[in-house]
Amino acid sequence: xxxxxxxxxxxxxxxxxxxxxxxxxxxxxxxxxxxxxxxxxxxxxxxxxxxxxxxxxxxxxxxxxxxxxxxxxxxxxxxxxxxxxxxxxxxxxxxxxxxxxxxxxxxxxxxxxxxxxxxxxxxxxxxxxxxxxxxxxxxxxxxxxxxxxxxxxxxxxxxxxxxxxxxxxxxxxxxxxxxxxxxxxxxxxxxxxxxxxxxxxxxxxxxxxxxxxxxxxxxxxxxxxxxxxxxxxxxxxxxxxxxxxxxxxxxxxxxxxxxxxxxxxxxxxxxxxxxxxxxxxxxxxxxxxxxxxxxxxxxxxxxxxxxxxxxxxxxxxxxxxxxxxxxxxxxxxxxxxxxxxxxxxxxxxxxxxxxxxxxxxxxxxxxxxxxxxxxxxxxxxxxxxxxxxxxxxxxxxx
Amino acid sequence: xxxxxxxxxxxxxxxxxxxxxxxxxxxxxxxxxxxxxxxxxxxxxxxxxxxxxxxxxxxxxxxxxxxxxxxxxxxxxxxxxxxxxxxxxxxxxxxxxxxxxxxxxxxxxxxxxxxxxxxxxxxxxxxxxxxxxxxxxxxxxxxxxxxxxxxxxxxxxxxxxxxxxxxxxxxxxxxxxxxxxxxxxxxxxxxxxxxxxxxxxxxxxxxxxxxxxxxxxxxxxxxxxxxxxxxxxxxxxxxxxxxxxxxxxxxxxxxxxxxxxxxxxxxxxxxxxxxxxxxxxxxxxxxxxxxxxxxxxxxxxxxxxxxxxxxxxxxxxxxxxxxxxxxxxxxxxxxxxxxxxxxxxxxxxxxxxxxxxxxxxxxxxxxxxxxxxxxxxxxxxxxxxxxxxxxxxxxxxxxxxxxxxxxxxxxxxxxxxx
Numbered sequence: 001x002x003x004x005x006x007x008x009x010x011x012x013x014x015x016x017x018x019x020x021x022x023x024x025x026x027x028x029x030x031x032x033x034x035x036x037x038x039x040x041x042x043x044x045x046x047x048x049x050x051x052x053x054x055x056x057x058x059x060x061x062x063x064x065x066x067x068x069x070x071x072x073x074x075x076x077x078x079x080x081x082x083x084x085x086x087x088x089x090x091x092x093x094x095x096x097x098x099x100x101x102x103x104x105x106x107x108x109x110x111x112x113x114x115x116x117x118x119x120x121x122x123x124x125x126x127x128x129x130x131x132x133x134x135x136x137x138x139x140x141x142x143x144x145x146x147x148x149x150x151x152x153x154x155x156x157x158x159x160x161x162x163x164x165x166x167x168x169x170x171x172x173x174x175x176x177x178x179x180x181x182x183x184x185x186x187x188x189x190x191x192x193x194x195x196x197x198x199x200x201x202x203x204x205x206x207x208x209x210x211x212x213x214x215x216x217x218x219x220x221x222x223x224x225x226x227x228x229x230x231x232x233x234x235x236x237x238x239x240x241x242x243x244x245x246x247x248x249x250x251x252x253x254x255x256x257x258x259x260x261x262x263x264x265x266x267x268x269x270x271x272x273x274x275x276x277x278x279x280x281x282x283x284x285x286x287x288x289x290x291x292x293x294x295x296x297x298x299x300x301x302x303x304x305x306x307x308x309x310x311x312x313x314x315x316x317x318x319x320x321x322x323x324x325x326x327x328x329x330x331x332x333x334x335x336x337x338x339x340x341x342x343x344x345x346x347x348x349x350x351x352x353x354x355x356x357x358x359x360x361x362x363x364x365x366x367x368x369x370x371x372x373x374x375x376x377x378x379x380x381x382x383x384x385x386x387x388x389x390x391x392x393x394x395x396x397x398x
Numbered sequence: 399x400x401x402x403x404x405x406x407x408x409x410x411x412x413x414x415x416x417x418x419x420x421x422x423x424x425x426x427x428x429x430x431x432x433x434x435x436x437x438x439x440x441x442x443x444x445x446x447x448x449x450x451x452x453x454x455x456x457x458x459x460x461x462x463x464x465x466x467x468x469x470x471x472x473x474x475x476x477x478x479x480x481x482x483x484x485x486x487x488x489x490x491x492x493x494x495x496x497x498x499x500x501x502x503x504x505x506x507x508x509x510x511x512x513x514x515x516x517x518x519x520x521x522x523x524x525x526x527x528x529x530x531x532x533x534x535x536x537x538x539x540x541x542x543x544x545x546x547x548x549x550x551x552x553x554x555x556x557x558x559x560x561x562x563x564x565x566x567x568x569x570x571x572x573x574x575x576x577x578x579x580x581x582x583x584x585x586x587x588x589x590x591x592x593x594x595x596x597x598x599x600x601x602x603x604x605x606x607x608x609x610x611x612x613x614x615x616x617x618x619x620x621x622x623x624x625x626x627x628x629x630x631x632x633x634x635x636x637x638x639x640x641x642x643x644x645x646x647x648x649x650x651x652x653x654x655x656x657x658x659x660x661x662x663x664x665x666x667x668x669x670x671x672x673x674x675x676x677x678x679x680x681x682x683x684x685x686x687x688x689x690x691x692x693x694x695x696x697x698x699x700x701x702x703x704x705x706x707x708x709x710x711x712x713x714x715x716x717x718x719x720x721x722x723x724x725x726x727x728x729x730x731x732x733x734x735x736x737x738x739x740x741x742x743x744x745x746x747x748x749x750x751x752x753x754x755x756x757x758x759x760x761x762x763x764x765x766x767x768x769x770x771x772x773x774x775x776x777x778x779x780x781x782x783x784x785x786x787x788x789x790x791x792x793x794x795x796x797x798x799x800x801x802x803x804x805x806x807x808x809x810x811x812x813x814x815x816x
Contacts, residue, residue, distance in 0.1 A: 045613075045616070049616070049617075049620050049621075120600055122604075172794065172797065172798055175798075176797070176798040178794070178797035178798050179747075179797065181547070181600060182740075182743065182744055182747060182793065182797060183794055183797060185737075185740045185744075186744065186790040186791075186793050186794050187790075187794075189737060189787070189790045190787050190790050190791065193783040193784070193786045193787045193790075194783065194787070196783045197781050197783035197784065201781065315604065315607065315608050315611075318604055319608065322601065353620075354620070355615065355616045355619040355620050357611075357612045357613075357615035357616040357619065358612070358616055359612070360608055360609070360611055360612025360615070360616075361609055361612035361613055361616060363608055363612070364605045364606070364607075364608035364609030364610075364612055365605075365609065367601065367604065367605040367608065368591065368597070368602070368605045368609075371591075371597045371598055371601040371602060371605065372591055372595040372597040372602075374595045374596075375595060
């Protein structure tokens with residue numbers, strides 16, 4: 001399995017163009033091989049736990065994409081009788097995977113934009129929660145507004161809540177050099193405690209359960225299909241956000257500054273760039289994106305917020321940003337991948353008895369392989385090519 | 399005593415802001431707790447703990463309002479003194495004022511009621527144990543310049559291994575030893591990734607956390623939940639009372655009536671302090687953490703030191719993992735570490751990468767943790783969630799360096815290339 005199409009001539013005769021082509025090729029090859037290797041090792045774990053990996057991955061596939069046979073049958077019924085119920089049922093798994101991928105896109109962008117500036121945002125989980133709570137609050141407390149006003153207000157509420165939650169560690173980092181990894185984790189715990197209090201007191205709906213009231217219909221993200229399908233506008237807003245982040249990072253001066261600060265803060269400072277402003281700005285943007293992830297989940301899917309609402313999103317977001325090489329297009333692809341994995345995992349659990357947690361194991365392995373491309377190159381005997389590396393973190397120091 | 403040290407402007411500013419903060423704390427104590435206590439109320443601090451061997455002594459009964467006023471006055475005085483004179487050991491001042499705040503708070507919370515102080519301190523130490531072990535793991539790794547934020551994942555794996563092997567073998571010591579070994583093995587994997595492949599240390603740690611949570615939850619829901627009695631029911635280490643010492647009032651129940659894991663933790667703090675600061679190994683470790691190139695030049699094997707330290711750290715975290723199952727409840731629950739590994743890292747930074755400092759900070763976190771449980775019993779009119787936030791907020795304030803900056807080892811987090 002060591003097939004790459006790298007030419008075999010000695011390096012000194014290679015042209016710059018060939019080098020460039022190979023580096024793009026390899027930039028795509030390593031993540032793909034990392035995912036493949038992760039799935040293979042996941043299969044080994046499934047096998048070791050006494051189940052059949054093929055059966056499990058089959059259930060994973062039909063759980064995330066639906067059964068092709070059902071789809072064809074559904075289309076047949078639609079054309080012959082005009083009845084779309086069977087088709088809706090057939091595309092349910094696919095749309096549900098997209099629904100799951102939606103907050104992943106936002107949250108992955110949140111971590112990715114941080115990485116681009118050399119900041120590690122482990123706080124996406126807390127920002128997600130605060131964003132969800134803020135948008136839910138706007139969604140259920142403002143009454144009598146038309147949708148055209150209410151929905152944007154609720155979305156903005158979520159983004160602002162998240163931005164505030166991200167901005168605090170950003171400011172502490174910029175002003176005092178306090179490490180954002182610890183501070184964002186602390187902000188996560190503060191967010192969980194705050195939400196415990198809000199959900200059991202000020203924001204609690206009537207009834208026993210500690211959850212918020214449902215948001216009003218005017219604040220819900222519109223859905224495209226009838227009842228069981230939850231596919232909604234949020235997915236396209238997420239794609240738009242990915243494009244905007246791309247445009248911001250690569251086509252604006254501010255985006256260039258952010259990447260410069262990430263690549264070399266000392267050089268950026270020497271060139272007259274304002275490090276403090278950039279740190280605060282990036283963490284606010286990262287928080288806003290994570291807040292939007294929560295917002296998309298509340299306004300598009302659940303319509304209320306309960307305890308443990310954001311569980312796991314923070315680490316998933318890190319995996320997605322790493323897998324997507326902190327590039328918005330890569331993040332979208334990685335988020336879709338994890339959406340399909342998580343979407344199919346429920347089916348895998350019920351059909352093959354494999355706990356959902358297998359996805360976390362695969363995720364962790366993928367992160368290891370992405371972070372250590374040397375391992376992947378070593379397994380598949382790929383020659384290393386000097387490529388542009390994305391800055392990740394730099395210890396506790398400021 | 400002459401003060402030959404000329405203060406820099408920033409130092410002066412820091413001291414002034416500290417003084418104002420302390421003064422404000424004094425005022426805050428008065429406003430928060432002083433006004434609402436009534437003059438005739440008494441607060442009873444219970445000093446005896448039922449079921450322990452300590453000699454019984456009388457409970458401490460104090461007039462609530464007078465005590466709160468006294469604490470407020472002490473805090474204000476310390477703040478004013480700092481403003482006027484500028485004491486250099488700001489940590490000590492902060493400690494005094496934090497102490498007055500806690501005393502005033504407890505007096506106010508338990509005014510007219512009784513509050514068992516010894517029980518509180520005992521549970522503080524127990525709750526501090528896993529945090530302290532995580533912090534010690536961090537200290538030993540980072541002194542050799544390897545950041546390990548995968549402690550949470552290591553502890554989860556070790557916790558599960560401990561309880562399963564102890565249940566299968568019907569022997570808690572087998573569980574303990576295997577937990578320590580698996581902790582070392584996972585840490586060795588981390589060390590291999592970051593030293594051999596130069597993987598970003600924080601990313602590697604995050605991956606270990608995700609894999610640790612994933613693997614343990616996977617095994618738990620696929621195997622343990624169906625066979626709780628045969629796989630996940632080990633019992634716990636018994637409480638060992640140290641003869642004689644456990645009879646001392648207050649100190650006896652707190653320090654000398656604990657289980658093996660707690661004693662090992664106390665021992666480790668002392669041993670690690672001696673090892674780090676009074677042995678050649680410690681000197682090499684610190685040299686590798688501060689200036690690996692210089693250490694290398696002098697013939698220290700930088701990679702070897704890092705491997706050894708990270709693996710020892712992992713073994714300590716493995717002990718911390720064992721605490722969660724065979725050291726306290728005797729069974730594994732999914733994600734039962736609940737962020738203790740990360741709080742341990744905060745304790746490490748708070749304790750300035752120093753074993754004794756890290757342990758003391760862990761005690762503060764443990765104290766805050768058990769305080770919250772007690773306050774729910776006392777029905778204090780503040781939501782317990784806000785009290786639970788306090789340690790996190792305090793950590794963030796500490797990290798700003800307003801009260802004395804925590805400086806990591808100079809090479810912390812950087813891979814070393816020959």
